Amino acid sequence: MKQSSGRDFFALLALCVIGALLGRMQSTARAAGRIDPLTTAIRATINPAASALVQGSNSTSDFFSGLFNASDLKAQNRALKQLEIVARQYAETVDRLNREIASMRAIDELPVLPGRDKVMATVIGYFPDENRITISLSKTDGIKPGQAVVTGEGLVGTIQTIGRNEAQVSLLSDPNRKLGALVISRNPPSPGIIKGENASILVLTLDASLPVENGDLVSTWGFSGLIPRGVPIGRVSQIYTDRTTGSKRVEVFPNVSMGNVREVVVLK
Amino acid sequence: MSGAKGIIFAAVIIWIAAVLEQSISPKMSIFGAQPDFLLIVLACLCMFASRIGGAMLGFFTGLAAGSITGANLSQFIFSRTITGFADAWSRTMGLDSNIVTAAINAAVVTIASQLILMFFAPPAGIAMFVGATIGSAMVNGVLAMPVHALLRRILAP
Numbered sequence: 001m002k003q004s005s006g007r008d009f010f011a012l013l014a015l016c017v018i019g020a021l022l023g024r025m026q027s028t029a030r031a032a033g034r035i036d037p038l039t040t041a042i043r044a045t046i047n048p049a050a051s052a053l054v055q056g057s058n059s060t061s062d063f064f065s066g067l068f069n070a071s072d073l074k075a076q077n078r079a080l081k082q083l084e085i086v087a088r089q090y091a092e093t094v095d096r097l098n099r100e101i102a103s104m105r106a107i108d109e110l111p112v113l114p115g116r117d118k119v120m121a122t123v124i125g126y127f128p129d130e131n132r133i134t135i136s137l138s139k140t141d142g143i144k145p146g147q148a149v150v151t152g153e154g155l156v157g158t159i160q161t162i163g164r165n166e167a168q169v170s171l172l173s174d175p176n177r178k179l180g181a182l183v184i185s186r187n188p189p190s191p192g193i194i195k196g197e198n199a200s201i202l203v204l205t206l207d208a209s210l211p212v213e214n215g216d217l218v219s220t221w222g223f224s225g226l227i228p229r230g231v232p233i234g235r236v237s238q239i240y241t242d243r244t245t246g247s248k249r250v251e252v253f254p255n256v257s258m259g260n261v262r263e264v265v266v267l268k
Numbered sequence: 269m270s271g272a273k274g275i276i277f278a279a280v281i282i283w284i285a286a287v288l289e290q291s292i293s294p295k296m297s298i299f300g301a302q303p304d305f306l307l308i309v310l311a312c313l314c315m316f317a318s319r320i321g322g323a324m325l326g327f328f329t330g331l332a333a334g335s336i337t338g339a340n341l342s343q344f345i346f347s348r349t350i351t352g353f354a355d356a357w358s359r360t361m362g363l364d365s366n367i368v369t370a371a372i373n374a375a376v377v378t379i380a381s382q383l384i385l386m387f388f389a390p391p392a393g394i395a396m397f398v399g400a401t402i403g404s405a406m407v408n409g410v411l412a413m414p415v416h417a418l419l420r421r422i423l424a425p
Contacts, residue, residue, distance in 0.1 A: 008319040008353070015327045015349045022331070023342025042335035045283065050290035057292060 100262055106152015107265050116228060119143060119266045124166060126258065128199055131174035132160070135264055137167045146226040148267045154232035154255035155220060156264055169264075172233065172254055173199050180221030181233055183212050183250075191221060194233065194252065202234060204250040208241055218252050228267060277422070278313055278325060285309040286332040301403025304378060306333050308408050310348060311377035312416045314355040315365050316423045326352025326381075340389060347384035351377055365420065367413040374412030378405035 022038060029036035066073060110118065119141055125134030137143050139162050149156045149169045157171040158179075170177050173196035181204055182189040190210035197203045204218055216236040222229025238251035285305040293302050306329040314322040330348030334341035355377050363369050382401040391397040 008323075011320045012323045012349065012353050015323050016346055019327065019330065019342045019345030019349060022345065023340055026334075026341045038331075039335045039338075039341070042286075042332060046286045046290055046332070046336065049287045053287060053291040057295065 099260060103152055103261070104263060107150075107263060108152075110150065110152060110265060116267045117142075119268055121149075121167075121264050121266060123261055123264060126261075128258070131157075131171045131196060131199075133157070133169045133171060133258070133261075133264075134166050135169055135266075136165075137266060138163060138165050141266075141268075143167060143266050143268050144226070146224070148220070148227040148231060149264050150231055150267060151256055151261055151264055153257075154234065155227075156256050156258070156261065158227065159266065167266075171258060172196055172202055172256075173258075179227065180223040181218050182221050182229075183210070183216045183236070184219045184230065185213075185216035186211050192250070194218065197251075199258070200253065201237075202252040202254055204236075204252050206248040206250055208243075208246045208248050210248070212236060212239055212248065212250055214239065218250075231267075274321075274423075279328070281309050281313065281419075282306070282325070282328055282332055285329070286336060289333070290336050296407075298407055299403060301400065301407050303407045303411050304333075304404055305411075306348075307378050307381060307404075308374055308412050308415055310352055310381075311355060311374035311408070312370060312412055312419050314352055314377070315359065315370060315373060315416065316419065317352075317356045319353055319356045322352040322354075322356025323349050324352075325356075326350065343385055343388040346388055347381045350384055351381040354380070365416075367416055370412045370416030371409040375405040375409035378408045 022036075026036045026039065107120070119137060121135040121137045123133050124136050127133070133156070135149070143159055143162060145159050145161065147159045149159060155172060157169045157174070158177070159167055160170040161168045172179075172194075175196045178193050178195045180191065181194040182191050183204075183206070190206055190212055192204045192206040192210070194202050194204045206212060214236050218233045218236065220227045220229060220231040220233065232255050234252040234254040236250055237253045240249040240251075241247075242249060285308065288305040293305060296303055310325055310329045313325050317325060326348035327345055329352070330345035331341060333339075333348065334344035337344075355373065358373075379401060382397075382404070386394070386397060
């Protein structure tokens, strides 16, 4: 019995010594920035099963949670969908306002034209079929028919009629109205006559001998005195040469997209 | 519990306890008290083991616990080996092996091993550590009852 007791204590001591050695091995490995091989081996046997068990318990927990909280989850889902719609609307509003701010900045940064005053106006009506917009200016603002209406991007059209509380503007896209225009990217600029064809294309007629290329900037001629020279109109997108008439038909993509215009300036 | 069969059985039980300790234990917190599955199986297996067997069980549960937590291996091995040895020795006191003694045994083993661990590696907040140990001892005591019943069914002659 006494011998057995001594053997047991010796075994206990031996296990404690082994434990101390393992602890020392672990500390040495840690000092070298590693994990000791025994810990690695033990974790390798335990971790896969533990991970599987965690996943299983999570799935089970989620399943029962879903089962017992189905109505709450449904309500939360509905609320989240509503929030998503509101967030999307908010983002759209922010985008629209940013575009408006950019447009206002462009108007504000319009170069000062000698002898011309800038009169701000709000677009209060847009009639694409009639190639016309209505703006918030009247006779008392000192504007006259034929004066240029612009935004930061370029020419919108010209004042057509002036009423008591509003003015009608004939848009560039109006096929019944012609304007003098210049391809100012060329030196010397190539002069021609521009008129509307549809809402997105203007047609510039040039002499066949005058140089023009796709992407060239077209601006106002300034010949009439009412519209100043150099106000951008658009960029050349297609060129056709008509040999029978000896002229070039140049399609111009307008700088100003009318659907987005909220504020304009009249150059009086 | 002896021989190769007993060793393999003990190894499997310790492995299962280690897996549960790693995966389930953190989720089973009751009023902040977490079960320690390795101490539960140590306490339950020691009721069927000799003193050397208890020490060996303590050694391997300490090794597993230290490896899982990433703490100092020697501190966990010392605390569990000494507790296992003492717990297996306590069988000579002639206590009945039933689920009530298993529960009390698990609680005592938990407190004893954690106090020895505290001696080797003093924690920052001793009061909190002691509180958590007492809570853990109670949870372990409760969980030890079914574990003991299962082990007795398998290991009893």
